[in-house]
Amino acid sequence: MNENIPLYVNHICIIFEDNLSPNPFYCWPKCLAFNSSRKYGPNEHTRLLPNRLDSTPYLSPDDPAVSPYNLFTVRLVRIFTVFLTILTFLWWLLMIISLFVTPPGFHARGSPFFAFVYASVALCTLGVELLFFAVPSKSVRVLSVVSAVLLLVDTIVILAVEGVRHEEVWIGVASVVWATLISCWALAADRTVQWGKREEEERLTGRPETRRTLGEWAQVLTSSTVLVAVALVVFMMTLNVSLRAFDTRLAPPGERYWVDENKYQIHLYCAGDGNVNGGKGGNNVTVLFEGGEDAVEWGLWQFAEDAVKNGSIGRYCFADRPGLGWSDAAPSPLSASMASDALSEALARAGEEGPWVLASAGIGSLYSRVFSSRHGTEVRGILMIDPLHEDLLPRVGAPGRGFRIWLQGAISPLGIRRLLGAMLRGRSSEDRVWGRAAYQSPRWIFAKLQESLVAASLTKRDVVSSRAIQYKDTPVVLISSGEQIRKDSEWEAAQRDLSHLTDNLKNWDVIKKAPHQVWETLEGREMIEKRLKKLVKL
Known part of the structure; x- marks a missing residue:
């Protein structure tokens, strides 16, 4: 040799x-x-x-040299996966920021919670892929296929249904499309690593390795468990998006008007011919209702209809605040003055000019007071139903409350309670849009988060300023909840202070057995209608 x-x-x-x-x-x-x-x-x-x-x-199968990383293709796939993870993380951070301060061009008219959860799904999928990159498994590939198919269904529904597409705009569309592509990439990456692993095992050990170490089984179990949770999240979101698409068939009773440079729409509804007590003429006074913690449609709408039928008032209007009822969500931050400006613009676009009698409840009274200070000559009277005082706004803006609202919003795209209500409790589209289940909507939760974020700062400043410029001769009627006064001494002092909002207090009534929603009792409804009738005729 x-x-x-x-x-x-x-x-x-x-x-x-x-x-x-x-x-x-x-x-x-x-x-x-x-x-x-x-x-x-x-x-x-x-x-x-x-x-x-x-x-x-041949080498031993346990030799560290037997690795799919030996192949340039596998190393390139990992590098690209890291690059995708960085991009997704940056997008995820941007979605978090948009929950508190909306960057220019990143306004979702529904709520940014859907885009945030889709970004979270993509980030979680990539995180699992990177952490367990060298241990491919069939379960990971199957779950990636399931998630990709469900996300594709979400994409089709969002793009095909006009109402959902209007709410999500390009932010939601981009997020769901990106999550779909990431699931497909996870499938392709895992398949590539499996191929590389088999190639190296055949070359270096003489045969593909079928056994796994205990550590590898633990990694497979962990990755599969996380991806099962991701697939369940996507499945729930698919059902919720489908339910949202179903609810878009419910038409609003009024019209929707673009405001704030056509960024979002405000729903405005007016009814009645202006005649009072069946007469042929009217004084052209319109009662402008402002809802409290809920939309006007939930409680006050029916009261307004009854008041017109009884001849107590001749005409009324109401507008849903941004994020409530049929109104779109507004960009963040949103203070009381910003919401009042949106209402004024919607009324102007609808050709509604007043004069007005403002009827508001709870926290909605703050918005009515800001509106009154800016339209003093057009406001003939103010009726406040158990109103919130500006000194109590720190309760609304408490950090603990804000965090709970944010957490509720983060899981709201899954629609767990909405879906259970639809399947087991017979909740209708009306219930979900403006009724008893409206508080479960991501758009409603986002509106409450916006309200909480600026309650003790921007909104309080707006209300304090409005009090300084409020016309002092404007008639005021105050109707308070007896139950609320009995259990909260600060509330009683706040109601007493609001009775001095102007120098022209007509009445201050305390309905002893009425809750915060005074109109839920017969005595409360009768008193509100009686005082409203008096204000309209002034």
Whole structure:
């Protein structure tokens, strides 16, 4: 044998010196690879092979050198996965920021919670892929397919249904499309790693490895568990998006008007001919209702209809505040003055000019007071139903309350309570849009989060300023909840202070057995209607 010839494992050749051999070389299998190695030197497929004559042909399956990372393709896939993770993390941060302060062009008219959860799904999928990159499994690939299919359904529904597309705009569409692509990428990456792992095992150990170590089984179990949770989240979101699409068939009773440079729409509804007590003429006074913690449609709308039928008032209007009822969500931050400006713009676009009698409840009274201070000559009277005082706004803006609202909003796209209400309690579209289940809507929750964020700062400043410029001769009627006064001494002092809002207090009535929603009792409804009738006729 010629000892000057370099040898590589699996490429051993023997040279015969006699003339009996038909070939000067007799080679073991893979001699052709040996010739290539001798000619070109080690390459990606041969560089890890030992070059000692006494070595064994294959490595141990547990040898660290047996790794899919040996292949450039696998390393490239991992690098690109890291790049996608960085992009997704930046998008996820942007979605969090938009919950508190809306960047220019990133306003979602529904709520940013859907886009945030879709971004979270994409980030979680990539995180699992990176953490367990070298341990591919069939369960991960199956779950990636399930998530990708469900996200594709979400994408189709959002793009196909005009109402949902109007709410999500490009932010929600981009988020769900990105989450879909990331699920597809996770499937492709895991499949690539599986191929690379098999290739390296066959080359370095002689056969694909079928067994797993305990650590690998733990990684497979962890990754599968996380992706099962991700798939369940996506499944719930698919059902919720479908329910939202179903609810878009419910048309609003009034019209929706673009406000704030056409960023979002405010729903405005007016009814009645202006006649009072069945007369042929009216004084053209319109009662402008402002809801409290809920939309006007939930409680006060029916009261207004009854008041018109009874002849107590001749005409009324109401507008849903941003995020409530049929109104779109507004960009953040949203203070009382911003909401009042949106109402004024919607009324102007609708051609409604007043004069007005403002009837408001709870926290809605703050918005009515700001509106009154800016339209003093058009306001004939103010009726406040158990109103919230500006000194109590820190309760609304308490950090603990804000965090609870944010947490509720973060899980609201799953629609757990909305879906259970629809399936088990017979909740209708009316219940979900403006009724008893409206508080479960991500848009409603986002509106409450906006309200909480600026309650003790921007909104309080707006209300305090409005009190300073409020016309002092404007008639005021105050109707308070007896139950609320009995259980909260600060509330009683606040009601007493509001009775001095102007120098023209007409009445201050305390309905002893009425809750905060005074109109829920017969005595409360009768008193509100009686005082409203008096204000309209002034």
